[in-house]
Each structure stands twice: as structure tokens, then as C-alpha cells.
Amino acid sequence: MALSQRCLLYLKVQLFIFNLIFWLGGCGALGVGVWLSLSQGRFSALSLSFPSLGIAGLFLAAGAVVMAVGFVGCLGASTEHRCLLLTFFVILAAIVLLELGGFVVFYACRDKFDRYAQDDLKSGLRRYGTPGDPALTQAWDTVQTEFRCCGVQNFTDWFEIQNATALPESCCLEHGTPCHSPTATWWKEPCYEKVKRWVGENIWAMGIFAACIGVVQVLGLISSMLMYCQVLQAEKHYE
CATH class of the missing domain: 1.10.1450.10 (Tetraspanin)
Structure with missing residues (x-):
């Protein structure tokens, strides 16, 4: 029983730290979105089809979603609430699948784009x-x-x-x-080619940021499911 409690405590601390990093990453993405909106807003009128959308909007939306999910994860970890842990796992899994799907679609259709x-x-x-x-x-x-x-x-x-x-x-x-x-x-x-080349030369920073967020997401999925199982096992033991 003592071993089970220690495992639960370890998972609780680990999941809380991962979600805190995840939440801070969302704050960073939101900040980047605000900066892009303010500094690159003069370029937003170039596109006739999607004048209000762009990289800045994507960063703002992604940052807000990541912050919300990170908050749910922190709350679930600190309270050891099974429903919150499961909700966090499902939402995070859906986000990861959407990210992978979006990347595959963009890569496959990059010439059309x-x-x-x-x-x-x-x-x-x-x-x-x-x-x-x-x-x-x-x-x-x-x-x-x-x-x-x-x-x-x-x-x-x-x-x-x-x-x-x-x-x-x-x-x-x-x-x-x-x-x-x-x-x-x-x-x-x-x-078009010059701006595209400039983006390609500076995309490494975005790639590193995305890779770090991806690692945190995977670790968050594993930790939340392990903690959910530990909480479920502990509740059954006390029944």
C-alpha cells in the first residue's frame, strides 16, 4: 500500500509539473500571437480570401486552448479527481490527433496551398x-x-x-x-519566394517550440492515464 501511495504521489507531482510547463507554453504561444498581431498587422490585408486569419490568429487560438487544457490538467493532478484526469486525457489526445492530422494534410497538399x-x-x-x-x-x-x-x-x-x-x-x-x-x-x-525563404530560415525556432510542446503532450498523456489508473485502484481498495 505504501508503494502504491508513493507511486500516486510521484505521478501527481510529475503530472502537475508537466501541465504547468504545458500551461506556460500556452502563455508563450498567446504572447507570440499578440506580438505578431501588433507587429505584422500591416501585412494582414494582403490576402483577400482570409483577411482576418493568419499565423497570428493560429497562435492566439492555440495558446488559449493549451492554457485551458493545462489548467484542467493541473486541477486534475492536484485534486486527484478521476473525471478531470479522464477529461484532460481525452482532450489532450484529441489535440494530438488533430495536430498530426493537420501536419499530414498540410505536407501532402503543400503544393496546392x-x-x-x-x-x-x-x-x-x-x-x-x-x-x-x-x-x-x-x-x-x-x-x-x-x-x-x-x-x-x-x-x-x-x-x-x-x-x-x-x-x-x-x-x-x-x-x-x-x-x-x-x-x-x-x-x-x-x-512570394523571398518571404517563403525568410520563413524557412526562421522556422527552426517554431520547430523547436513545437517539438518541446509535443514531448510534454505525450508525457502528459502517459502520466494522466497512469495516475487515473492509480486513483481508480486506490478508490477500489478503500471500498
Whole structure:
């Protein structure tokens, strides 16, 4: 009996610590989402199909869910409540399955997502400079200036889509130089590939964060089920 109690105490402390880390990870994801919303909000108008969604929204939603699940896990561990432990296990298992499913779908359809994203961005070029879309115009100017790029796939996108004879000033190497003049020079790299390359170069931090959360999730699943079984066994012993 003493051994069983020690095992239960060990699992209780372990599960509480795992869930505390899990909860703190949710706080971190929420903070990243807020930071992205504030710092990258000027890019949100680039997409016409999903103007309110993006990486920032995903981080905000994921952070809120992780914090809620972590709280349930901490509460279940501290009170040794079977219902809370089982609820935590089921919710966490569902989250892990959704994460795996989402990763598989994204990886399998990454080429389709690529084409769709480029087509969606090209649709936005048609509304550049129109009175009804100042946010989209500003977003494109910001991207082309900061990333030193022009167009989605090529600077010629502006000529093909807008039937224009000049490029936006944000495409020019030197602002103030008309991009339609014979001596004008502009950024030659496409914005989509340059931004995609920038994301790829900085995605390692996100990958490390996701891997750490994944390890904590798996350990949380194992610990919660072991603790649930120990609590159930202890209750049967006292009956």
C-alpha cells in the first residue's frame, strides 16, 4: 500500500509539473500571437480570401486552448479527481490527433496551398491603388520595401495583372525615381519566394517550440492515464 501511495504521489507531482510547463507554453504561444498581431498587422490585408486569419490568429487560438487544457490538467493532478484526469486525457489526445492530422494534410497538399496562396495574392494586385483598399495598397508597399522584392512571382505581375506601364514606387531601388523611366531600376526578386525563404530560415525556432510542446503532450498523456489508473485502484481498495 505504501508503494502504491508513493507511486500516486510521484505521478501527481510529475503530472502537475508537466501541465504547468504545458500551461506556460500556452502563455508563450498567446504572447507570440499578440506580438505578431501588433507587429505584422500591416501585412494582414494582403490576402483577400482570409483577411482576418493568419499565423497570428493560429497562435492566439492555440495558446488559449493549451492554457485551458493545462489548467484542467493541473486541477486534475492536484485534486486527484478521476473525471478531470479522464477529461484532460481525452482532450489532450484529441489535440494530438488533430495536430498530426493537420501536419499530414498540410505536407501532402503543400503544393496546392502554394498555388492557392499565389493566386490569392495576385488577385490582390488588381485592387492595388484603388480608393476602397488603402490597407491592401499599404501592405504591398510595406512588403516590397522591407523585403526588397517586386510582384508575387515576378515584377512582370504588375504589367500582366494591372495592364500598367509602370511599377509601384515601392518596387524601385531608389524611392522617388519613377519606375516607368528608361533609367529606372527595380527589385527583381519575387516577393512570394523571398518571404517563403525568410520563413524557412526562421522556422527552426517554431520547430523547436513545437517539438518541446509535443514531448510534454505525450508525457502528459502517459502520466494522466497512469495516475487515473492509480486513483481508480486506490478508490477500489478503500471500498
